[in-house]
Every structure is written in C-alpha cells, then in structure tokens.
Amino acid sequence: MKKLSIVDIANHLNVSKTTISFILNGRAQEKRIGKELVERVQKFVAEVGYKPNSLAKSLRTGKSNIIGLMVEDISNPFFAAIARLIEDRAYKNGYKIIYCSTDNDTNKTRDLISMFRDRHVDGYIIAPPEGIEEDISSLINEGMPVVLFDRHLPKVSTDFVEIDNLFSTYNATRHLVQQGYKNIAYITFASNQTQMQARLQGYKDALAENDLKPYVQEIVFSQNEELIMAPLQAFLKKHKNLDAVFFGTNHVGTCGLKVINSMGLKVPDDLALISFDDYDVFKLFSPPVSAIAQPIEAIADSVITVLLNKLNTSSQHISSQSIILKTDFNIRGSSQAVKKAVLQ
Amino acid sequence: MKKLSIVDIANHLNVSKTTISFILNGRAQEKRIGKELVERVQKFVAEVGYKPNSLAKSLRTGKSNIIGLMVEDISNPFFAAIARLIEDRAYKNGYKIIYCSTDNDTNKTRDLISMFRDRHVDGYIIAPPEGIEEDISSLINEGMPVVLFDRHLPKVSTDFVEIDNLFSTYNATRHLVQQGYKNIAYITFASNQTQMQARLQGYKDALAENDLKPYVQEIVFSQNEELIMAPLQAFLKKHKNLDAVFFGTNHVGTCGLKVINSMGLKVPDDLALISFDDYDVFKLFSPPVSAIAQPIEAIADSVITVLLNKLNTSSQHISSQSIILKTDFNIRGSSQAVKKAVLQ
DNA sequence: CAATATCATTAAATCGATTTAATCGCTATT
DNA sequence: AATAGCGATTAAATCGATTTAATGATATTG
Numbered sequence A, B: 001m002k003k004l005s006i007v008d009i010a011n012h013l014n015v016s017k018t019t020i021s022f023i024l025n026g027r028a029q030e031k032r033i034g035k036e037l038v039e040r041v042q043k044f045v046a047e048v049g050y051k052p053n054s055l056a057k058s059l060r061t062g063k064s065n066i067i068g069l070m071v072e073d074i075s076n077p078f079f080a081a082i083a084r085l086i087e088d089r090a091y092k093n094g095y096k097i098i099y100c101s102t103d104n105d106t107n108k109t110r111d112l113i114s115m116f117r118d119r120h121v122d123g124y125i126i127a128p129p130e131g132i133e134e135d136i137s138s139l140i141n142e143g144m145p146v147v148l149f150d151r152h153l154p155k156v157s158t159d160f161v162e163i164d165n166l167f168s169t170y171n172a173t174r175h176l177v178q179q180g181y182k183n184i185a186y187i188t189f190a191s192n193q194t195q196m197q198a199r200l201q202g203y204k205d206a207l208a209e210n211d212l213k214p215y216v217q218e219i220v221f222s223q224n225e226e227l228i229m230a231p232l233q234a235f236l237k238k239h240k241n242l243d244a245v246f247f248g249t250n251h252v253g254t255c256g257l258k259v260i261n262s263m264g265l266k267v268p269d270d271l272a273l274i275s276f277d278d279y280d281v282f283k284l285f286s287p288p289v290s291a292i293a294q295p296i297e298a299i300a301d302s303v304i305t306v307l308l309n310k311l312n313t314s315s316q317h318i319s320s321q322s323i324i325l326k327t328d329f330n331i332r333g334s335s336q337a338v339k340k341a342v343l344q
Numbered sequence C: 001c002a003a004t005a006t007c008a009t010t011a012a013a014t015c016g017a018t019t020t021a022a023t024c025g026c027t028a029t030t
Numbered sequence D: 001a002a003t004a005g006c007g008a009t010t011a012a013a014t015c016g017a018t019t020t021a022a023t024g025a026t027a028t029t030g
Helices: A006-013 A017-024 A035-048 A054-061 A077-092 A106-118 A133-141 A165-178 A194-209 A226-238 A250-263 A280-284 A296-312 A336-343 B006-013 B017-024 B035-048 B054-061 B077-092 B106-118 B133-141 B165-178 B194-209 B225-238 B250-263 B280-284 B296-312 B336-343
Strands: A066-071 A096-101 A123-126 A146-149 A159-163 A184-189 A215-219 A244-247 A272-276 A290-293 A322-325 A328-330 B066-071 B096-101 B123-126 B146-149 B159-163 B184-189 B215-219 B244-247 B272-276 B290-293 B322-325 B328-330
Touching: A006 A017, A006 A035, A017 A035, A054 B054, A066 A077, A066 A106, A077 A096, A077 A296, A077 B077, A077 B096, A096 B077, A096 B096, A106 A133, A123 A296, A133 A146, A146 A296, A159 A165, A159 A194, A159 A296, A165 A184, A165 A194, A165 A244, A165 A272, A165 A290, A165 A328, A184 A194, A184 A226, A184 A250, A194 A215, A215 A226, A226 A250, A244 A250, A250 A272, A250 A280, A250 B280, A280 B250, A280 B280, A296 A322, B006 B017, B006 B035, B017 B035, B066 B077, B066 B106, B077 B096, B077 B296, B106 B133, B123 B296, B133 B146, B146 B296, B159 B165, B159 B194, B159 B296, B165 B184, B165 B194, B165 B244, B165 B272, B165 B290, B165 B328, B184 B194, B184 B225, B184 B250, B194 B215, B215 B225, B225 B250, B244 B250, B250 B272, B250 B280, B296 B322
Parallel strands: A066 A096, A066 A123, A123 A146, A146 A159, A159 A322, A184 A215, A184 A244, A244 A272, A272 A290, B066 B096, B066 B123, B123 B146, B146 B159, B159 B322, B184 B215, B184 B244, B244 B272, B272 B290
Antiparallel strands: A290 A328, B290 B328
16 A cells, blocks of 8 residues: 555546645635535545655755754753754644754764755754854855854854843852852853853953952863863862852753762852752752753744744845843752842 | 756766766666766766755655654653764764654654654654554554664564663662661552553562552653642652652652652651662762663664664564663662672 | 637646666677 | 677656646637
8 A cells, every 4th residue: 555646646536636736735726726626636635644745845845844953962951951842833833853963063063064954954943063153154145044042153143042141140140249158160161152151251240340269160071971070079179268169051060069979068058059050950959059040941932933933934134133031040058038138 | 056966967077867876876886887987977076065965865765864763752861861872873874863752642643653754764763652553553564664662562563672670670679678668659650651560560569579568659740840749749748657769750750859858858767769760860869869770872772773773674574673671770878888788 | 700818727847866778889699 | 791798878767746837618808
C-alpha cells in the first residue's frame, strides 16, 4: 500500500492534478471551481487520508515550514526550557523545529548554518557565538528572517531578544552592598559575548559607585566540570577575605556550589551567594541561594512572535527591533526584614 | 547571486548534468568517466562552492538524512542530556535531528509521527507514550528503522534501549531495608509505562522479601508543579510513620525535596531519601541525597548505534535487539562505614 | 452573427536533483 | 563486411508537488 500522490487522486476522480492542487490550497473560489467538484475532491482526500508530499512542495515553493534553532547547549536547563517553549509555539503555527547546539564554537556554528541553509529552513533563531557576524549578515542579506536571542552581535543589525543584563547584575550587586558586604567577587566564564560583558559591567558599576574593589575571576568554559571547579576553588582559596560571590551563569553557579560544599563553607555566614539564572538547585540549597531569574516564557514568546511576524510579512523593510526584557531578582536566605527593605 | 544548480554547473562546463551527478556521487569510476573530466568538474564545483539541493535529492532518492527524535519533554534534564549526545553522534554521521516533546500525550505523538513521516525522516528514535503501539507498528511495517528508549512497548517487537529498572529500585530499596528503615514509601507518577511499572515492582519486591508494608503514592503528572507538590505533601502528612521515601523519577524527586524543605523535615533523621535519576540538585542538597544514576552516555550511544546500524543495513530481517543497561547507585549522606558495608 | 468575455478546467513547464536507457564512435571478432 | 562489444557520455524519464498559460464551452455584447 504505497503512499498516494496527487496524480493518484486526480486519476481516481478523473480530474486534473491542477484542479486538485487548487482545491487543496484553498484557491477553489478564486479559480471558480464547481462547488460539487470541490466537495467531491475534499471528501475523497479526507477518506483516503491523502497528504501532499512536503518535500515536493518545498522544492517547488521554496518554503519548508522549518525553523532552525541554534542554542548554545541543549542540555543547559536555560536553553532546554526556551527550546521547549519555542517548539510548542512553532508547532502550533505549523512550523517544525530543527535544532542544534553550537557549543559557542564558531566553526561548528558555521557548519550548522550551512546545513540549515541547505535544508531550506524558513527562518533562524540563534544564540550566536562570537565571530559568526559575517555568516549571519549574509543570511540576512539573502532575505532570511533571523532572530537572535540571549545575546546579540553589535556589528549585525537584526532583531534580537535579550534581558536587561547590566541592570540585573548592577541591581543585585547593589543589594549585596546595601546588606553590608564589602568584598564581593564575580565569577564567570571568559567570554566577550554581549550578555556576559553586560553582566560583568553591571557588577563593576555597582562596586565602583560604592568605592569597593572588584574581584573578578574568568574561567575558561569546558565540558569537563573538573576544569571549571579547579580554578574556581583556587580563586576562593586565594581570596580568603571575600564575604560574597556573584556567579555570572547558572553553570558557574552550580559548579560554585559544589566547590563551596566541598570546602565546607557556610552560606551566607562565610560567604553570601547570588547566581545568575534561577534554578531548582538554588531554591533547594540550604539555605537557598538568591538568584536572578530570566523570564523564560516571555523570552520564548518574544522570539517566536518576532520570527513569525517576519515570516508572514514578506516586506523586508520593517526596521528590526530589539526587545529587552526585565528579570526577577529572587532574594533568598536573608531575613524578612531585609527583604522588605530591599524591595521597598 | 542565486544559488547554483547542477544545470548551471553542467552548462558552464559543457558537460551533461548526468555526468556531473555521477561524479559528485562517486560513481565516476563505475561509469568510466574520464579522469581529467572528473578533475575538471571537481575543481570547478569546489571553486564555486556548489552544493546539491538536498530537497531535490530527497525527493528523488526518498532519503532525507534526518532522524526524528521524540522525547517526553526536552526540558527534562534527563532527556535534554540524551538528546544532546544523540545530536552529536548523529551530526558526526551526516544525519540531522528533528526533535519534539510528546508530553506522553498519545494524540500529540500521533500527530508528530505523522509530521515526521511527512518529512520523510529516515529513522525514528522514540520514548513512546502508552497507546501508540499501532502507529509504531505501522511505521515498522513500512520498513522504517525505529528504536525505542527509556521504555518499550510489550506489544511491539522492535529494538529498544533501556536500563535495568526493576533491579535498580529493588537494589536501592533493599539498601534502605538493610540500613534499618521499616516504613519506606514510594512516590511516583501514575503511569503504566514499562519503566515506571518495573521500578515500582522492584520496590515492592524488596519490601515483600522483608515482610514490610508498601506505601505507594501515584501522582497524576502535570506541568504545574503545585499540582504535584500538593498531593505529595498530603501523602507525607497522612503517613507520619514513614522513615524513608523513594522517588520514582527526577521530577518527583525535585518536587519532593521542595515539599520536604517547606515542611521543615530533616534528612535523613526525619526521613531518608532516594531518588531515581541523579542530578545536581541531589548532589548539592544538604545532606546530599542518594540517587540512581542512569548511564546517559551509554544509553545515547546504544540508541544511535542501533539506529545507524539499521539505517546502513538495508536487510530488514535482522532480529531486533533489546539492550538493557546497568545503573549506578550513588549512596550519599550516610557514614563511610555504612557505605563500605553496603558496597561490600 | 461575429467578436469578445467569462467560466471551469487542464496541459505543460518548473523546482533540482537521480537514474535508466540510449547514443555515438571505436575496436575486436567471425 | 557485418556484427558485436565496449568505453564515455548524455537525453529523457522520474520524484510529487505548484503555477503559468492555454483550451473549449458557454454567455454577453455591439
């Protein structure tokens, strides 16, 4: 029982395949096709469960109804959650997702973009690594809808969705200062990506305003957690005077907790903590760790809305938009009184 | 600057497109095409960076080099990790992944399978929900390579990769018994899936062997964590005599920890804990929670290896295989002496 | 009534590849 | 000298849709 093609349908009904195609694509009225013919075709198509071959369709029309989604690492809970929400919205709008993890590797990303292009995806959602500016630009020049998220590329003018990174860390750091902490470290992955730089800057700004000395440790990213924990531990051991630590990403945060646990440090008596990204680990740590929660749903919603918009309006000359979303600062592990004071 | 097609190449070189196709598909020798011609074509193709249109290719050959991956929920860290590993291996072998989350919803899964089929994916990797037996069977009957994982469908004979669920919970429960715990509860999601039933059975078996009374709480799955935590909390409040709790999945485990935290229970003095699936939360909880770790890499490796095998050997009459992998029982939060005793 | 519109439908071209079957020029065989 | 065989290449069919341009039939118009 082979799959039926449009020709089979046409033959069986003694109608040309052109007519079938018109009817199935809702152009019956426009083409003034007889009402009973339309019904007869629709009935038969429903009966045998015919579905047009989408490869053939794509080949002819140039559309694939596939969106390419490139995250940094699908096994990172932040990206997994975003991907999940985007997937749902995309499917509801008739789009499928092909996804992949870039590992922030420029060459890998380049390959992946070329594979996506090859597959004729209709649009791209990308958390871009550095160095990929030209490839993205050429996509855009070809008229491809591209939405960046989590970070952006200053040299590329396109739509992107981000959070207010600088204010988030600035605000949280200021909170630490107000609590009376003096020696506040910031530990992050070494990266020139916009979001990482903005977060670092927010921290520095808050310290500078209060004439405090910054302690920054940048760690080279690695799949191997040991290689993250080792320098982290060395840093903490070197700076015995620290009374608070700010983790720049969820991954640094969990690695940091492991180190702190293994060193037997007490939170927040020995060391107060804040992490970027909120996450079960931080809520369940005892005492729970304060964290900056990104608005995952809003990010996913914005990304897909912007992209669908671009897909549906063929005019390429809408000026691109940047959406900057607010984060939530979830203060934990401090007394009720302090919470109130900070939240005003 | 439009994308080049094989015709453009052919015209430019004054050769037929047939020849180009043969050369590009490595059939030059077989077709005895002149050596310098081959070189001339290859040089030009490399020069202009021509890449065959894969849609057209798929349409003609019926192959897509796409693997459909259906997990329960990509935002669940277990599935996210598996997906990531499968993705890597697939890309290395020239396959792309289209993935989706089934939510264990039979109807949604049916739709998704039909979408995958429509896209002509070459093979399927599925963590199947119940009730999808017929759809999977029909895929297999059509000659599609299908590999199930995490669970299997008893009424469908196909390859699958699983862990030894029954032994895992049996062994861990027995450990609790040996530690002297008497009132051990098992909290899980209500599900007839094979892995869930096997885990439950392992727990029951261990208790039965020791003439202990089982306390089982089955919770209806929900996206909303409140709806998981509420019945969980009610259960714990009802059975004040419990001295240990076994969580059947990572999600139940983290929700359980939240409830236990909010109730102010001390672990393991008030309540000893074990969770299925190991996970940062359990390692960082204080004191850390014992957990059964699935061999993520081995699962992903097995799955993709089996599938690639099926894709490469066209003969469909290799008997299907079931791969059952061992888990690691990570005992935490007990004294060194006890650990040694248990591990022998 | 011839010319023109309108209707309803369809033949044929097209998308960009693969693959089958044919072609053409030579050489070897009988 | 006719035929067969081979080597190198290609014309044409095919995959399954969409879309343009055309067709035949009927209705309208001046």
